[in-house]
Amino acid sequence: MRHWLLPLAFLATPLHAQEVDLELVLLADASGSIDQAEIDFQRQGYAQAITHPDVLYAISSTLTGSIAVTYVEWAANQAVVVDWTVIANPQDAEAFAANLLVPPRLASGRNAIGAALLEGKRLIEENSITGLRRVIDFSGDSANNWSGPSIVEARDQVVAAGITINALPILRDGVSEVSGENLIELYTDRVIGGPGAFIVAAESGASFTAAVRRKLILEIAGSPPAVIPTSAP
Template sequence: MFVTLARPTLPIMRWLILAFTLLTLPASAQDTDLELVLLADASGSISQAELMFQRDSYAQAITDPAVLDAITNTAYGHIAVTYVEWATNQSVVVPWMRIDGPETAADFAASLAGPPRGATGRNAIGSALLFARDLIEGNEIDGWRRVIDFSGDTTGNSFGPPIEVARDEVLAQGITINALAIVSERRFDSDTLAQRYADRIIGGPGAFVVEAGVGAAFAEAVKRKLILEISGVPMDRVIANLDD
């Protein structure tokens, strides 16, 4: 299983920086702690059952008491989240929603269940990263932190811009990219996937990769990664799957 993490608290220095920022910026400058794009794999390697399991895992995670504690423990007490599936094209499953407690988290979780699969085909990771960037840049939310949470089981890139080119364009906008590397016995190269994500996809302040297995290990990894992302706690660049 994953190492049990103590409930993270906001570092004192971060509070001081935030207090200074709020005093020196217009009142409307920043209105939430985190803008978070959950960018989930829906390419051909992901079956319909796996796709729905991914959605269910995120639904369980976003409503988990530990994740809700992390949200309410942020400086603003709320975050903004959207859920997107990627393949050759990208599909917004749940538009931007502000989550500030159990009720709004439950609304987000319920919204994951209904929409049909909209993203199909092969891999276009570079395009997916740029699509997520545009969602952040084009919304009417001004978050203190802006993060793309990419998940997948490959670094294949059949269509669109090269991964590294897209990543650098995203990072140039001050957006951090984290990743969930889904390790599967079906793929011969899964043992190096997390490191390849670290080398080619993630970037920005505090960026990290969480390695995840399938089934219960995946669901636990999703929860742990959300806690770390929301809390902004510095971590190792690669967090291994310990479910052995």
Template sequence: MRHLILALFLASPALAQQIETDLELVLLADASGSIDADELLFQRQSYATAITDPAVVMAIQNTLYGSIAVTYVEWASNQATVVDWTIIADMDSATAFADALIGPPRQASGSNAIGAALLYGMDQIEGNDITGLRRVIDFSGDTMANTLGPAITTSRDRVVAAGITINALPILRNNDFRSNSGLVNLYKQNIIGGPNAFVMPAMDGPAFTDAIRRKLILEIAGTVPNTAIATALLQQIP
């Protein structure tokens, strides 16, 4: 039945307006000047690897509707949608999203506009034709700089007031959590908000992909890292 619903959604624009799913998820990834071309590609590959991980696909299929809606956006001075809203319900649809993520050229660049990025993420959720039981922005970045646009906390408060949760993945440079703990605390204080909001730090390099995978599982399940449910879910990851 899930496969039939997905096929109908893809085949008919009229039916697309009627789609219901468990989660509307905006993956809001840093593409500012601190992220070079290799790092940008690595981030995309990491999200592609994570979204097609069997544990992530299993978490999706274990939701009430057996599906989630995902879009991938990169932010800097401007914001750009790299992969538009996609219904993911199985490995095939997850793989299609991952394949679409790798190809497009860089579309966002420049300095930092975190407040504007959060509002752009909200607009993507409120402007789609999808009804999700939960709505989440998954923000990642390596800075708190906000040189353009509205203030971060003002934007966060608007997003949360719209019923959208913001989670954050601070990217920690040099694989040193202690020296980067200030960024983690700033993300907790200024960026996250809404029901079950949480911060999950990610070291750069290979650990980044694993952090994304863990974060996706928690967001799909609608839980937070320090709960018994979250611990049980994460223990299932090989």
């Protein structure tokens, strides 16, 4: 059996009732339509975005000067890739980014979007962090839901718990590469919800990292408009 050696930063000690401005669950698509190269590309995109000076400035400008983030891949199952990490300075962000690139693929199979949203809710409610705001950021390339609770039922449970859901649909030529559906409309109707909920659409490829960075800045700052086009500066 192959054993993976993780950096010491990955094996973080529990966080004890630490107050941050934002608790953020990054739910990244790892379903069957996402191959290993795309898994790596998504992780690299988030690693580059979380360490970008504009994102770090947004974090430093919050009320507490800090946020807490966890990165979770979802498919038929959900798997935590990087556990809750408080980011208050560039060193924290660099550690999070480095840890994100280490583990092997941890989720696979067909879509269970409803279950993924409820797992995000559980991760927020069971951690020992106090966030002034609580957000699940869901990304995906389709709106299929092959098992588990329905997307809408799960969304409504999350929102009822005081958690906002934002979304990042991954598109090709403006639609889902998997099904050809308009994911912006579907995610607006079925996925996002809560105060200030919004969508940032990302075309697969070079614009992905820029879209992730815009999304993070808006989530950290709060109160964005409803839909952010891929061409936004």
